[in-house]
Amino acid sequence: MRTTNQRLLGLLCLLLIGLLASGAQAQQTPVDRALQSGVPVDSVLDNNNLIQVFTLQAAAGQTLTIAASNAIGAPLALVVTDQAGDILAQVADSDVTGDVVLEAGELPIGGLYYITVFKSAGVGSVGTLQFTLTATLSGEGVAVAAAPTESPTDAPAQVPSTPIVTAAPTLAATAAVFPAPATPTPQVPPTEIAAAGSTAQTPGQVVTIGGIQVALAWNTTDDLDLEIRDPVGGSLYWTTPNVNSGGTLGPNVNQVCEITTDTPSESASWPPGGVPTGSYEVIVYYEAACDGDNPVTFTVSPIVNGVALAPIQDTLLPGQIYVSSFVINNDGSAQTGAFGGLVDGQLLPASAAELILNAQPLTVGSEITGFLDRNQIYQSYAFDAAANDVLTVSMNAISGSLDTFLILLDSAGNIVSSNDDRQQGNTDSLLDTVLLPNAGTYTLVATRYAKGFGGTEGGYTLNIGTAATALPDQFSNLERGSLEIRLLWDTNADLQLLVRDPAGEAIFDDNRQSRSGGQLLADGNVNCRPLTAPAAFSYIAWPQNIPPRLGPYEVEVWYQNECADPNPVRFTLAIFFNGQEVFSDAPLPPLPDQRYLTSFTLEADGTARSSDAGFITGINSLDWATEREAGNFTVLVPPNQQVAGSITPDNKFDVYVFEAQAGDVLQTLAMRATSGNLDTTLYFVGPSGALLDENDDIIPGTDTNSAITSIPLLETGQYTVVATHFGALYGGTTGTYTLTFDLLAAQG
Template sequence: MFTNLKEYKMHIKRLTIWGISLLLLSLISLNIFAQTGSERVLTPGETIQGVIDEANAAQVYTFTAQAGDVISLSIESDIALTLLVTNAQGVNIAQARVQDEITGINDLAIPVAGVYFVTVFPINDTSGTFSLTYQNISSNTPEDTPVATTAAPPTTTITADTFTTSQVFLPSGMEVSLRWNTNDDLNLQVRDPNGGTLFWGSRTTAEGGSFGLDVNGLCEVINTPPNVETASWAGGSLPTGSYEILVYHRQACEEAVPVSFTIDVSVNGVALDPILGSIQAPVGDEATVFLASFTLREDGSAVIGRSGPYTDTRVLPISTQEILETPATPLTLGTPVQGVITNEQYFQTFTFSGQAGQNVTVSMRNERGNLDTLLLVLDSAGNIVADNDDIEPAVNTNSAATFRIPATDTFTIFASRYGKDVGGTEGVFTIEISGSELPEQIINRNLPSGDIEVTLVWNGTADLQLLVRDPFGNSVFDDTRRVASGGELVETGNINCVQSLNQPPVYYIYWPPNTLRIGAYEVEVWYQSDCGIPGPVDFQIYIVVSGQLIFTDTVSIDFNERYLTSFSIDQNNVASPSDAGIIQIAGGSVTLPYQQELASAISISGGDVFTGSITPSNKFDIYVFEGQIGDVVTIQMDATSQTLDTLLYLIDPSGAEIAFNDDAGDSTNSAITNLTLTQNGQYIILATHFGTIYGGTTGGYNLSLRIDR
């Protein structure tokens, strides 16, 4: 901040090195620039008086003009001055040294509609007064558009192709404050158009936003009313678009009664109409929510949007009949379509045809903007058959609903946003329907639908077991029928050789809606008993993720054999299947193509400890050591992270597999202990995971070698 004219003048000289266009950015830090108001807005034909002295090193004014306008700025002064015109981004549009016969800037054509800044500062270290007159000689509009508390909505329909966000320069920034007068824990949250959010748990954003005090947090320290929480943005370039305001009633610190509050919004120093509201006390641990919004436009004007209490996902602001009668876009399986949600259009409708028993997933994801999606699916009678707000609350605010179609019908998708009509997020979204084609023998079982569905089907009396291991290393099977991640065993086929009442026998493990997690899932089929009728069994396995059949296989398996496959869910909730096949523990080294990688094997000696990792793209590591006849070796492989289920093989100098270990003791770590070598030469250690090339567990490990001679 410049405290006197001399300091300011020295700063101007330094700026000259970098270019005069940087001047405005420096002036933002001046006191006089922070004190913007109506007296600093130039009006055509009016003259403004200004002062340059030690307390006022420069003066800054604004005007609004349209593209093609021709304007003039004239100054009368007893001192020599510099006159500078810049746009909202600080780019120099025109400048003039006002002295002698030069009295200002004449006939300046405005290139782009918007707010412009006029800066007046002295050429020499002098003080004085001046008169500044602004003229709009050729105006494309009858008058400038001021910042207003109300404004008419745009008349142009916004589409997915035309929806954009931009920036506008606000020298005084913005502020949103929440005021209430009770001893309750209310919280303020504001989401900006680019997806940044300000609240007690996110105190800064990339757009220059900052959050103040968390008042009455958890009712631990009670403030003396009135209470105020504030989100603010420093002066500068800020994103245009819709800012969503959320008020949470987290905890009633005294009596559980409704709380009245006021939301104040200030844009560039101009107050918008206050938002008055009341919010109910929380129910149990669930906070109640009130929503509001305001829109910042490209010309710097702002308008308050709709507001009201949050309602449950299935509570609609209009009747289902109105939704069904809204013109809709037809969808087909597997073909994504884009749409847009704005404050003027808070929902769109889409239709699709479904067959009874078909398993489908309707997904809606934000592509551009700050849109927090929400969707519902209605049948032709207006009944809600599926809904979803967040795929994973507080983590993934996109939406996906997986369900089995109850009856052949035409369905309508209500694609909207959190808060629906009173919400404040906007953006372009992609909506898509995916589905699986399962055999009737599965569809007719009316099994529950979910985010992940793994189905095993076979004919006969044999007892086959299905096991699915989740990304956290927990397995769902007949001994553990439910795990913390949500996986659940529903159908158990011919378990313990007790024939299934429904034929053919089916094993079914699924994860209910909203339980999809990122990571690798391993699927195992074990032929554990022939139930007195020997012979191979043919089975079919189906893996469905988010309503889409990602993997199916038909396999012939013999008694006590194990079949293994895996699939991974990435950060975009896209599923990728892996290889599959019958595995073997003893002799399993033949499934690993290690010979072609021997040249890059790691040399290890007795007493060494190495670290490594098994990943979907690195199924095994190779170590080599020199052994002698009579050496007694111990090899230990211990998992150190994630879900890794280790497996060790030892190959002798002739290429024969002489030892292996899957599980050492009660753990899933591996150890080959006290093995006496019978040959001299190079031995090969293969460090891998259960299932070798078909395995799905991953993670880090430590490998150690001890040689006793």
């Protein structure tokens, strides 16, 4: 078996052969690779010259100092080796001045030394980098016979990956330097407070001549996406194809099923030079099924510095996300992470009993600092609370790549609330105004995205405090229910809470009790009733002795009236089933007359499944164009065609198309529910993509079916019909329907 040093030698030789083959064309001015002490040499790094190697003749006992600089402030990496290929010293620039100095110290023997120049981490996007290199020898040393100047092809026998740890910044240009030690080099002291069982370390750098390559491959036309998150917080994804550490992502293949291949692959790479040490998280998304909802088997193949790591393989269904990792150690070695699997937000990082047993005491109102990595994927904290306390907890990453995740457990180990991202684009976590259902000891779990499967690491701060908005005293006197929907806000505004049950009956202030047992027990500031407590609240519940019906429920919050209070309305909506939280959200303040909608389904196995939530924006919340482009539509053909369809929690809308000529008239387009609690909605889109018409209810408040009739068509081309339910993406009503279509051709 070849050793790592032999592999590195092979890689370096290949680079140097390429250097010699292309150097005459790539550089107009030849570079003298035999350095003279104190004499600057200008050179270049580009796509044809990934490294540059120089020689220097020196005597034993002389002291060597090497300086490199460039005008654009790009960081460089320097390596010094002797004739045997043993590394003497190296450095990776850690600032953006463009200047780096390597103090190689006293040379142990006389003879020829090699100086290799790389781009450091984060310079991959710089195509051509011009630099100046100066090697200075001081002292007389012990004279040796001059050796002939060797060509660059006689490069060091090895340029191994020796650890580089960035030192603390100083007023001068800062770099990390490591002479070749006989014992392990100590790390820079941690800057974070480590949680129990973990050692907080700042990610370092290691110099590579092979860089990093990560390839995702599968064998279907479906749309899979690759994301790599590096140890210093960079995220390579199709929306962010370049990161500061130097990584780049190749083309997004089979994107939205438009142009497909049945032998797809996507790749990420870091160029030769300095790369961060630590954990690299690998995420594979099954974004879209382009040819039926079939499982897809994939392979991720990481290569670090020319060494292939163990491949990562698994199978995904549409919509699923797989997470694993690979690790680059401080000595340059690397390995695939020990675990990988599907993302499950309800999966705990350990058993509930273990999380509760290991919890550290926490005082409400305090701030905790901790650190999570592959050896410590969670830290749990315990605190006492009274029934109906309202708490706000935040977990913010302060170093590394950490993508936080918060979980709150009750004394029995049930999940009361959880949060991954506090908002889109912000991977910190927030439990905002969480209502605690019972008195007792609660456990707060600070962990990371994908828990044990994840690969992000770093420090965090955890803050827990009482919410500014507290529940009125009379709330504690209300009857607890088997199913509870709670709405809490802090102004005089009139917010209407409405719940539609699986039979389609709505519970709200005009219908306070349903035949299924649901009751409106508190109605907030209805009709602008003045606020007499610290907060307004509305509450709909099913009594504990009346099990709620199985099936889909829809919950709506409508900002009915400002009630002469111009302050922004901050509300929290929470849904509990048998004492366990199903859903909780504290969205941005709504505008007057806006409607916020979500839904959930009570399953036969006693569980509850939540769905999407947000303010109603109509057709804009539906990705209908992607479905149409992927061929997921039904063609309508006049006259008087009738088709059947269904809306479910997993199928929020159907797409239909038809061809028409300018002057034709859309005579009839009608959507009628035939089962379930479906509240239909129709959208009609022209060939240019403009929304031509829409309809929710034929007769508002009376007939919740939908119809669009007698619409003159002004364009020739393909028209689109989107059949969905009230609320579009966020709606919760389901059932079967019939769609009736008729087109009147233009006369003449």
